[in-house]
Amino acid sequence: MLSRVANNLIWLERYMERGNGIISLLKVNFYANQDSPELFSWTPIIQNYNASSEKIHTEDAIECIEYMVFNTSNPNSILNLVTKARENARSVQEHISREMWLCINNYYLYLIRKDLIRKLKEEDPIVFLDELKKYHLMYNGTMDLTQERGSSYYFMNVGKFLERVIQISDFTAMKLIEIAKTSDSLEQSFYWKNLLLSVGGYQLYLKTHKSSFQENHIIRMIFQDKLFPRSMYYCVNKLSRHINKLIEINELEKNNTEFLLGKLESTIKYTTIDGINEQGLNHFISDIKEDIKNISLSINTVYFSHSN
Amino acid sequence: MNNNHHFSSYEQLSNTWDEMYSNNAEIRTPYETIIQYLKNTSKETLIKKEELSKQLFMSQGVTFTVYSDNEGIEKIFPFDIVPRIITAIEWDIIERGIKQRIKALNLFIKDIYNEQFIINDGIVPADLIYNCPNYLREMKGIKVPHDIYVHIAGVDLIRNNDGEFYVLEDNLRTPSGVSYMLENREISKRLYPGILPRNNVRSVANYPNLLYKKLQELSYHKNPNMVLLTPGIYNSAYYEHTTLARLMGIELVEGSDLVVKNHFVYMKTTNGLKQVDIIYRRVDDDFLDPLEFNATSVLGVAGIMAAYRKGNVNIINAPGTGVADDKATYVYVPDMIKYYLNEEPILKNIKTYQLSRPDELEHVIENIKTMVIKKTDGSGGYGMLMGHEASDEEIKDYLDTVRKNPSAFIAQTILKLSTAPCYINGELSPRCIDLRPFALSGKDGIDICPGALTRVALKKGSLVVNSSQGGGSKDTWVIQ
Numbered sequence: 001m002l003s004r005v006a007n008n009l010i011w012l013e014r015y016m017e018r019g020n021g022i023i024s025l026l027k028v029n030f031y032a033n034q035d036s037p038e039l040f041s042w043t044p045i046i047q048n049y050n051a052s053s054e055k056i057h058t059e060d061a062i063e064c065i066e067y068m069v070f071n072t073s074n075p076n077s078i079l080n081l082v083t084k085a086r087e088n089a090r091s092v093q094e095h096i097s098r099e100m101w102l103c104i105n106n107y108y109l110y111l112i113r114k115d116l117i118r119k120l121k122e123e124d125p126i127v128f129l130d131e132l133k134k135y136h137l138m139y140n141g142t143m144d145l146t147q148e149r150g151s152s153y154y155f156m157n158v159g160k161f162l163e164r165v166i167q168i169s170d171f172t173a174m175k176l177i178e179i180a181k182t183s184d185s186l187e188q189s190f191y192w193k194n195l196l197l198s199v200g201g202y203q204l205y206l207k208t209h210k211s212s213f214q215e216n217h218i219i220r221m222i223f224q225d226k227l228f229p230r231s232m233y234y235c236v237n238k239l240s241r242h243i244n245k246l247i248e249i250n251e252l253e254k255n256n257t258e259f260l261l262g263k264l265e266s267t268i269k270y271t272t273i274d275g276i277n278e279q280g281l282n283h284f285i286s287d288i289k290e291d292i293k294n295i296s297l298s299i300n301t302v303y304f305s306h307s308n
Numbered sequence: 309m310n311n312n313h314h315f316s317s318y319e320q321l322s323n324t325w326d327e328m329y330s331n332n333a334e335i336r337t338p339y340e341t342i343i344q345y346l347k348n349t350s351k352e353t354l355i356k357k358e359e360l361s362k363q364l365f366m367s368q369g370v371t372f373t374v375y376s377d378n379e380g381i382e383k384i385f386p387f388d389i390v391p392r393i394i395t396a397i398e399w400d401i402i403e404r405g406i407k408q409r410i411k412a413l414n415l416f417i418k419d420i421y422n423e424q425f426i427i428n429d430g431i432v433p434a435d436l437i438y439n440c441p442n443y444l445r446e447m448k449g450i451k452v453p454h455d456i457y458v459h460i461a462g463v464d465l466i467r468n469n470d471g472e473f474y475v476l477e478d479n480l481r482t483p484s485g486v487s488y489m490l491e492n493r494e495i496s497k498r499l500y501p502g503i504l505p506r507n508n509v510r511s512v513a514n515y516p517n518l519l520y521k522k523l524q525e526l527s528y529h530k531n532p533n534m535v536l537l538t539p540g541i542y543n544s545a546y547y548e549h550t551t552l553a554r555l556m557g558i559e560l561v562e563g564s565d566l567v568v569k570n571h572f573v574y575m576k577t578t579n580g581l582k583q584v585d586i587i588y589r590r591v592d593d594d595f596l597d598p599l600e601f602n603a604t605s606v607l608g609v610a611g612i613m614a615a616y617r618k619g620n621v622n623i624i625n626a627p628g629t630g631v632a633d634d635k636a637t638y639v640y641v642p643d644m645i646k647y648y649l650n651e652e653p654i655l656k657n658i659k660t661y662q663l664s665r666p667d668e669l670e671h672v673i674e675n676i677k678t679m680v681i682k683k684t685d686g687s688g689g690y691g692m693l694m695g696h697e698a699s700d701e702e703i704k705d706y707l708d709t710v711r712k713n714p715s716a717f718i719a720q721t722i723l724k725l726s727t728a729p730c731y732i733n734g735e736l737s738p739r740c741i742d743l744r745p746f747a748l749s750g751k752d753g754i755d756i757c758p759g760a761l762t763r764v765a766l767k768k769g770s771l772v773v774n775s776s777q778g779g780g781s782k783d784t785w786v787i788q
Contacts, residue, residue, distance in 0.1 A: 001577055001578050001579070002559060002561065002565050002575055002576065002577055002578075003565075003576045003577060003578055004562070004564070004565050004576075005559075006578045087541065090369065090541065090546075090550065091541055091550075091560070093550045093553075093554050093560075094550070094553050094554040094557070094558075094559070094560055098554075101369065102367065102368070102369075105367060105368070105369045106367055109366055109367060151578070246578075250579050251578045251579055252578060
């Protein structure tokens, strides 16, 4: 496969997955913010995703959602992410299924509809966000049903799980900042519950631990659960699986990607909850982030190593 | 239900061939079925169909981007829902005529880059060749596989008021538009269920397979590594490049994906370098190789021409074919047909005046109101002077430019392009059209896909069909 194509496939999936995560975050924060605006302000979300120099000072829910969905100077607005995903998809059309291309293209066309902002402003914002979410669900389903299992699929999944792992650490880190600001255990439990909702693990948590929010249980579920598809453990496993597939079919050099991944896997698997608490969750996460960054760089060399 | 009012304001242009109506305002036989269908369909339904066609183009991503103020606006190439119909008898003439022409033009290119018999025999003047900006010295003496230079040609035809087809332009470099021939047909299938089979319309779907086969045959390998080289996502024909690559099952590459080592061309893959055998390039000659042509080009591949000269890679179409589709060379095509093939041209040329000849220049100036003057190396409908609609001042200015370098211009009498019915603002109106069939040359001869791109000048009274200047297109039905 062309190196450029591999790179575009990885980024296609990273942009789509990021969009998907941001929509979930917006939805969860909208509900929480309506309940207790003092705990769930919009500022941390905007700060985390807005890489532009522009400063946003608003706590108006609709304005914030508008900024996160439509603003073109915000590189992580859904519109920008989908535009970039589509550009990537466009240039690799002969590698992805026709259905996937149509799906992304129609998502883009939906987002640029002139009346869409009005829909957000005048109608139910949840319906609005759910509509966007549907495109992601459809996209993931389409990929699963139509894309042949081969190098394209593996590269896309590398992008997807890399992004998901980054998202889990980002979402957690954002909440930890808030948690550190208060010593009220009830407030802290609200944040933890909110984190579960954002990563989509709330229902599973209730089924497993009932309605009692204990920090250790939550950390273990988000980072170490083997069956929860948005746990760190699960995603790193998937990432590793697709990277190994690529190494197997000679589409990826063994170099040190494999080593870095192995290191990350064992950190996540074998660090006990006491171990995490001992070093502090913050420290644990920043180590993971560093590892992910190195893995991502090491995969990027796929693209750059043959460029001369 | 009868919706004759679709036709109520159909005003035929005087002294012009209309594809649907005969001179005594009767519907020509091949159009009867579709016209009957339109008559039985309400205005609302037709408007819905028009809307559907636009949506289909958008959702499939059949668009091109126009850039202004750093912002790209995606547009669709306007599509008219009424098909243009060509009978089997007409098609037979077109097919034979184009095959004859391409055969002669290909021999001409081979001759020009080798022995130059045609110049030595005094048929074509030497300065015509050496003054032509598209003549490439770099191609001199290169042996190309099976002596084929023009693998893909898109010859532009028009139908004059005598009902005959004339050649307007031979596009022998990187002709575009074939994806619209394919896409327009897909749209017609959705707009008019059942109508295509009832008309015995010949299928165009085989084009990508045929193209693949023709190119594959050029290589001595059984499974050559074939790629399509695109200038990239910002090119207005990018959609076409992605479509052809997808339908042929070949890799779409950009210049930066390729590299030349020891006179072989490779693509950079995740698995290392992989040799490339055939390059269907949609990059112009000038940008192909910064070492030999435009040094600032980042669209091409450094060293590709050297690899080509060694026979290590095949470039489709061959570089330097522009010497044969230049507007100044056009004048000599009928002579070439006689010279190389000893045949009479089947398709006529348009009467063309060479302004470097004082008597012809004078004749053109005297009859300027009936003339169009074009640059010999121009394309896209730019830089022309249309005598009948230009002001005296515009004419004066243009002629001043012509006098400075008359050999860079040619003039032609303004033709009456035939008109075809178009569905515009809820009713049928006649609009001027041309026809671009696509011819593919391979080692076993030339094949022409039974279909074409019909371009339409959507502006009332306009003769300019170019997409950059308000042109649109129609599906083209060649019926059995």
